[in-house]
Amino acid sequence: xxxxxxxxxxxxxxxxxxxxxxxxxxxxxxxxxxxxxxxxxxxxxxxxxxxxxxxxxxxxxxxxxxxxxxxxxxxxxxxxxxxxxxxxxxxxxxxxxxxxxxxxxxxxxxxxxxxxxxxxxxxxxxxxxxxxxxxxxxxxxxxxxxxxxxxxxxxxxxxxxxxxxxxxxxxxxxxxxxxxxxxxxxxxxxxxxxxxxxxxxxxxxxxxxxxxxxxxxxxxxxxxxxxxxxxxxxxxxxxxxxxxxxxxxxxxxxxxxxxxxxxxxxxxxxxxxxxxxxxxxxxxxxxxxxxxxxxxxxxxxxxxxxxxxxxxxxxxxxxxxxxxxxx
Amino acid sequence: xxxxxxxxxxxxxxxxxxxxxxxxxxxxxxxxxxxxxxxxxxxxxxxxxxxxxxxxxxxxxxxxxxxxxxxxxxxxxxxxxxxxxxxxxxxxxxxxxxxxxxxxxxxxxxxxxxxxxxxxxxxxxxxxxxxxxxxxxxxxxxxxxxxxxxxxxxxxxxxxxxxxxxxxxxxxxxxxxxxxxxxxxxxxxxxxxxxxxxxxxxxxxxxxxxxxxxxxxxxxxxxxxxxxxxxxxxxxxxxxxxxxxxxxxxxxxxxxxxxxxxxxxxxxxxxxxxxxxxxxxxxxxxxxxxxxxxxxxxxxxxxxxxxxxxxxxxxxxxxxxxxxxxx
DNA sequence: ATTTGTTATGGAACGCGTTCCATATTATTG
DNA sequence: CAATAATATGGAACGCGTTCCATAACAAAT
Numbered sequence: 001x002x003x004x005x006x007x008x009x010x011x012x013x014x015x016x017x018x019x020x021x022x023x024x025x026x027x028x029x030x031x032x033x034x035x036x037x038x039x040x041x042x043x044x045x046x047x048x049x050x051x052x053x054x055x056x057x058x059x060x061x062x063x064x065x066x067x068x069x070x071x072x073x074x075x076x077x078x079x080x081x082x083x084x085x086x087x088x089x090x091x092x093x094x095x096x097x098x099x100x101x102x103x104x105x106x107x108x109x110x111x112x113x114x115x116x117x118x119x120x121x122x123x124x125x126x127x128x129x130x131x132x133x134x135x136x137x138x139x140x141x142x143x144x145x146x147x148x149x150x151x152x153x154x155x156x157x158x159x160x161x162x163x164x165x166x167x168x169x170x171x172x173x174x175x176x177x178x179x180x181x182x183x184x185x186x187x188x189x190x191x192x193x194x195x196x197x198x199x200x201x202x203x204x205x206x207x208x209x210x211x212x213x214x215x216x217x218x219x220x221x222x223x224x225x226x227x228x229x230x231x232x233x234x235x236x237x238x239x240x241x242x243x244x245x246x247x248x249x250x251x252x253x254x255x256x257x258x259x260x261x262x263x264x265x266x267x268x269x270x271x272x273x274x275x276x277x278x279x280x281x282x283x284x285x286x287x288x289x290x291x292x293x294x295x296x297x298x299x300x301x302x303x304x305x306x307x308x309x310x311x312x313x314x315x316x317x318x319x320x321x322x323x324x325x326x327x
Numbered sequence: 328x329x330x331x332x333x334x335x336x337x338x339x340x341x342x343x344x345x346x347x348x349x350x351x352x353x354x355x356x357x358x359x360x361x362x363x364x365x366x367x368x369x370x371x372x373x374x375x376x377x378x379x380x381x382x383x384x385x386x387x388x389x390x391x392x393x394x395x396x397x398x399x400x401x402x403x404x405x406x407x408x409x410x411x412x413x414x415x416x417x418x419x420x421x422x423x424x425x426x427x428x429x430x431x432x433x434x435x436x437x438x439x440x441x442x443x444x445x446x447x448x449x450x451x452x453x454x455x456x457x458x459x460x461x462x463x464x465x466x467x468x469x470x471x472x473x474x475x476x477x478x479x480x481x482x483x484x485x486x487x488x489x490x491x492x493x494x495x496x497x498x499x500x501x502x503x504x505x506x507x508x509x510x511x512x513x514x515x516x517x518x519x520x521x522x523x524x525x526x527x528x529x530x531x532x533x534x535x536x537x538x539x540x541x542x543x544x545x546x547x548x549x550x551x552x553x554x555x556x557x558x559x560x561x562x563x564x565x566x567x568x569x570x571x572x573x574x575x576x577x578x579x580x581x582x583x584x585x586x587x588x589x590x591x592x593x594x595x596x597x598x599x600x601x602x603x604x605x606x607x608x609x610x611x612x613x614x615x616x617x618x619x620x621x622x623x624x625x626x627x628x629x630x631x632x633x634x635x636x637x638x639x640x641x642x643x644x645x646x647x648x649x650x651x652x653x654x
Numbered sequence: 655a656t657t658t659g660t661t662a663t664g665g666a667a668c669g670c671g672t673t674c675c676a677t678a679t680t681a682t683t684g
Numbered sequence: 685c686a687a688t689a690a691t692a693t694g695g696a697a698c699g700c701g702t703t704c705c706a707t708a709a710c711a712a713a714t
Contacts, residue, residue, distance in 0.1 A: 381699090658713075659713090
């Protein structure tokens, strides 16, 4: 592979001149330019980005860490992030952690090893102490990783309220509520707290089903749904994350319950799958595009040296009326 | 940031010794080892991968190029690929091209610029001549990019046959067939050719709807479905790609048609979304996991210097019976 | 005791582009 | 015409780890 030296030799100039020309910095005479261009073409020269990166101490790559690539929420997030990063001149390295337990640390370590310039993480499996050690550009998606790491979050309390109010408005009296594991403290639990609080306030009977931590697979969701139905709990309203709400609705339909006649559903996240089922799901929609935009914007600021201590961006979720509710 | 020189100085040894220790190559006395370890810890030293990469001319990163990250087929593919690459010691750079028209060339150029060690591409928007120029590890997913680029393909002819036979078995007499644009030649068109051939052979009335090229968005699919229904074409069997089959089924359900009583559906791809709808879709399932495994395997071979001229791996699709067909 | 082999270590050269400094030539201005 | 500025260029040093070669100490074998 031809290097800059070869080009310089062939063009009869110094390496500095070639470099200056490549980067449009400093003076290069028109005539010299042409000679170099010819030499580059003849040698089929492409600059080695690796050498460049070594000098500049940057790679132009951002790692995006998510628990699972097949989770629709993260799929949409990643899709937007990729686009935003592209616009900002970065490439995206996509890392998923659910299949390999201790991958998160490995991925974060890429920052120190100069493999990536920054990290956007939607994962939180390490001790906060671990994150503190890393003094590099990190943005957390909806997780608190310590005060020195900026967070792009969603107002889940409001989200929970929207869901609760929707079901109450529908006149639901017996609610089935699937909630994430309390084993891990995370801001997105707020929706559950608020949801339950409001239900209690309204003295509405609520059956809460607690899910295992970090399990997003279809099989598990189906199992959970089967579990609930087999227990014979009677309900007329369901609040659950997209996929689970859908599985639950499907089971209801299979059992010849009418949706939304007999049972109402409000899904949380509002990813594309809620629009893919019939009836279309009413959902509390997360502002995924904004989450992506903000994450990238803040990360770019961090890389640019801006200090974002205690920074938190809070975005609003909103209710999107589908046909699993009536009003 | 501390470098290897600083560590060497602090430990009172030469840089070579530190390097040898880091790589477990050559001799390092136990006593020296300890001194270096102490120095590394004190300086909080992490080797700069960039410098390493420059020397070794590799980055350990593979670019995966797909048209869209939100297309379920590619989502599943990417999910498996990420895992396979991780196992093989590589990181995945994910590149999507649908939003930025000329990104493919830019992404492929990363090979020459030593940013990635290899490419797996599910995109084919350039002239075959462009691909010929690149003498680097590339694996094509289900596209022919020229004889020097190995292909991991699916036997779509068989896939088309499976779909056709399924609908014939159901006794369908009026078929609605959504097919990809013929504007671009691609192996996956085989399924349509074979499907139509068999239908013709059986003298079954088929209405073919040709889709625009490179459009996978929900809005467009819905539009296409609305288009067909508004034209008043009467059908009792549908063959379409997952998402479109689903949109079509939903519209049928909304129009109070019974599925599978009045209309039967066979989807192509068989991604998770076909299992998410009620009734669950009968589908020709692509061997996505195997596609991912084979792609990674071949790419690793290529990187390892193996020659794969004219290589083509052909994998089989299979029919998965859901409830949108009866038999 | 001498040779041969093993262990151990330092450091220069290298990979490849970038930048800065020194030097040179030409253009502009007073 | 001299002096300053602008243009132009080569090349060493640098970024940071790796590898190889030269050197040395010590153990084992003859």
